Amino acid sequence: MVRLATLRDGSRDGRLAVVARAGDRYAEASTIAPTLQRALDDWDRVEPGLTELSHELESGSAASVALDPTLLLAPLPRAFEWVDASAYINHIVLVRRARGAAPPATLATDPLVYQGGSGVLLGPRDGIPLPDPAWGLDFEAELCVVLGDTPRGVQASEANRYVRLLMLANDVTFRGLVPDELAKGFGFFGSKPATAFSPFAITPDELGPAWRDGRVHLRLRSRLNGVLVGDPEAGPEMHFSFFDLIAHITKTRAFTAGTILGSGTVSNADRARGVSCLAERRMIETIESGAAQTRWLSSGDTVEIEMLDGSGWNLFGSIEQRVIAV
Amino acid sequence: MVRLATLRDGSRDGRLAVVARAGDRYAEASTIAPTLQRALDDWDRVEPGLTELSHELESGSAASVALDPTLLLAPLPRAFEWVDASAYINHIVLVRRARGAAPPATLATDPLVYQGGSGVLLGPRDGIPLPDPAWGLDFEAELCVVLGDTPRGVQASEANRYVRLLMLANDVTFRGLVPDELAKGFGFFGSKPATAFSPFAITPDELGPAWRDGRVHLRLRSRLNGVLVGDPEAGPEMHFSFFDLIAHITKTRAFTAGTILGSGTVSNADRARGVSCLAERRMIETIESGAAQTRWLSSGDTVEIEMLDGSGWNLFGSIEQRVIAV
Numbered sequence: 001m002v003r004l005a006t007l008r009d010g011s012r013d014g015r016l017a018v019v020a021r022a023g024d025r026y027a028e029a030s031t032i033a034p035t036l037q038r039a040l041d042d043w044d045r046v047e048p049g050l051t052e053l054s055h056e057l058e059s060g061s062a063a064s065v066a067l068d069p070t071l072l073l074a075p076l077p078r079a080f081e082w083v084d085a086s087a088y089i090n091h092i093v094l095v096r097r098a099r100g101a102a103p104p105a106t107l108a109t110d111p112l113v114y115q116g117g118s119g120v121l122l123g124p125r126d127g128i129p130l131p132d133p134a135w136g137l138d139f140e141a142e143l144c145v146v147l148g149d150t151p152r153g154v155q156a157s158e159a160n161r162y163v164r165l166l167m168l169a170n171d172v173t174f175r176g177l178v179p180d181e182l183a184k185g186f187g188f189f190g191s192k193p194a195t196a197f198s199p200f201a202i203t204p205d206e207l208g209p210a211w212r213d214g215r216v217h218l219r220l221r222s223r224l225n226g227v228l229v230g231d232p233e234a235g236p237e238m239h240f241s242f243f244d245l246i247a248h249i250t251k252t253r254a255f256t257a258g259t260i261l262g263s264g265t266v267s268n269a270d271r272a273r274g275v276s277c278l279a280e281r282r283m284i285e286t287i288e289s290g291a292a293q294t295r296w297l298s299s300g301d302t303v304e305i306e307m308l309d310g311s312g313w314n315l316f317g318s319i320e321q322r323v324i325a326v
Numbered sequence: 327m328v329r330l331a332t333l334r335d336g337s338r339d340g341r342l343a344v345v346a347r348a349g350d351r352y353a354e355a356s357t358i359a360p361t362l363q364r365a366l367d368d369w370d371r372v373e374p375g376l377t378e379l380s381h382e383l384e385s386g387s388a389a390s391v392a393l394d395p396t397l398l399l400a401p402l403p404r405a406f407e408w409v410d411a412s413a414y415i416n417h418i419v420l421v422r423r424a425r426g427a428a429p430p431a432t433l434a435t436d437p438l439v440y441q442g443g444s445g446v447l448l449g450p451r452d453g454i455p456l457p458d459p460a461w462g463l464d465f466e467a468e469l470c471v472v473l474g475d476t477p478r479g480v481q482a483s484e485a486n487r488y489v490r491l492l493m494l495a496n497d498v499t500f501r502g503l504v505p506d507e508l509a510k511g512f513g514f515f516g517s518k519p520a521t522a523f524s525p526f527a528i529t530p531d532e533l534g535p536a537w538r539d540g541r542v543h544l545r546l547r548s549r550l551n552g553v554l555v556g557d558p559e560a561g562p563e564m565h566f567s568f569f570d571l572i573a574h575i576t577k578t579r580a581f582t583a584g585t586i587l588g589s590g591t592v593s594n595a596d597r598a599r600g601v602s603c604l605a606e607r608r609m610i611e612t613i614e615s616g617a618a619q620t621r622w623l624s625s626g627d628t629v630e631i632e633m634l635d636g637s638g639w640n641l642f643g644s645i646e647q648r649v650i651a652v
């Protein structure tokens with residue numbers, strides 16, 4: 001039961017901290033492991049110390065400091081890989097329809113994943129830079145797992161052992177750049193600028209029974225300028241579970257500790273649950289009324305992403321980002 | 327004038343060494359910077375010390391050790407990003423023709439790049455694992471640059487300042503997995519297993535006048551089972567220079583120090599220069615005789631990749647890999 005964060009200290013990789021369940025206080029963990037990457041590099045040795053510090057923090061026996069989320073980096077400010085899937089079929093169907101592309105024939109049998117840029121990752125309160133409003137800035141609310149060392153050829157049935165941590169992500173996308181880029185055949189590149197992550201990376205046991213079958217059975221809530229835009233269930237419609245996705249990505253390759261694997265935009269067929277990105281909402285508007293009314297993000301807009309458990313705990317802390325013209 | 331290598335020492339990132347011009351001896355550099363990533367993280371402070379050690383090594387005043395290339399890791403055994411372009415138009419045209427795909431309409435104006443996996447990179451003597459011969463294993467001989475911290479929006483005319491080092495790469499590809507993967511629209515993933523790199527990463531000034539206009543004006547030599555298969559000129563037909571590629575990749579994103587940027591398979595229209603991958607040779611055979619004769623790589627095959635300068639120096643050392651059934 002550990003909740004980890006990375007403190008901004010002027011260094012590239014920040015300093016590791018253990019965070020209280022309430023998300024309001026932390027204890028420095030840098031004597032156990034200086035950074036989250038170093039903790040993941042040596043997880044079996046390091047994890048007991050982090051768990052002990054977490055217990056001490058909850059019991060009040062560890063020295064703690066009030067947590068200011070604006071001083072957090074992404075849990076991994078730079079990672080060795082960021083692999084993002086698209087595991088919610090409702091999202092694939094809507095977004096492909098929006099750009100006039102057919103869903104792949106293997107939609108339900110062969111997971112979609114892309115390799116994202118991982119050298120520059122944004123913290124939970126970092127601004128989203130917008131160089132050109134014509135690029136069509138969108139957010140995408142996702143879940144992700146952080147892997148330990150993961151060999152080639154993992155079966156879904158044994159994938160759980162490679163999951164170290166979970167986080168939320170805002171997979172920022174320039175929708176306007178996607179069609180021309182994908183038409184070239186080599187996948188996303190410039191259309192996916194730096195991804196942002198939640199304040200906390202948590203061990204799966206923090207989720208209790210909500211973590212099962214490689215899915216998180218809770219709602220993921222997104223707000224735009226303070227207004228709820230979606231709170232879909234992340235569990236049942238995740239067609240490929242994280243375990244399925246681990247089996248898929250390890251078919252030909254191994255992965256180093258600290259690899260981040262995303263679920264893709266969380267999406268439900270029930271329209272009452274709203275959306276986790278604006279592209280879906282625009283497509284629904286087009287279907288229902290012939291034209292999209294929702295505009296893409298522009299300077300000053302704010303995006304909030306968070307996930308509460310049944311008791312109201314804000315499990316990962318909140319991603320709260322403002323769009324900044326640059 | 328520095329030539330760097332990473333010594334295998336049981337750690338994930340190895341230990342930094344400065345290598346003599348002859349490639350036969352090295353001096354440990356770990357008191358200057360423990361790893362190549364750490365050197366790149368703090369290049370302006372670290373580089374003078376590495377240069378001084380290099381001079382001492384050449385003059386015989388530094389303690390040195392005989393270099394065994396089998397004990398080297400990739401210069402960066404794991405990197406924060408591996409971005410691979412396809413800058414030689416002859417290669418794009420041949421390979422797309424081989425899989426029945428049209429070259430993109432923007433072939434000559436908009437560079438092709440894909441985001442590769444960077445968490446597991448192979449050393450110059452590591453075996454190439456082949457889990458399934460039906461996957462169609464191929465090599466691709468390339469040049470690449472290692473970037474320092476590179477902001478968004480770099481112009482080609484100012485890109486040179488972000489180039490720290492050059493290396494050779496063997497961008498291993500499972501050709502048989504490419505068509506189905508690209509048909510899904512998200513680019514390469516499983517069809518590109520771990521890439522291998524040359525023994526040495528060298529500063530651009532090691533190339534002398536052969537490094538100009540963001541291109542390396544030397545021949546890149548590939549051998550299969552000891553037989554020369556290609557020695558194309560890497561300079562003139564690199565349609566997009568490394569400077570053009572840096573401008574392209576920074577259109578929407580910034581990159582952290584240690585990002586590796588590849589040229590794509592080096593390829594000349596002159597068939598006398600041979601090939602830097604088997605897919606091209608198979609396509610040429612198909613054009614000339616109606617069918618491909620060359621088989622894909624199989625267990626026991628060896629691939630060698632190297633680049634000599636005008637005086638016969640083996641600038642990057644040799645990539646020498648054997649295919650290993652796993």
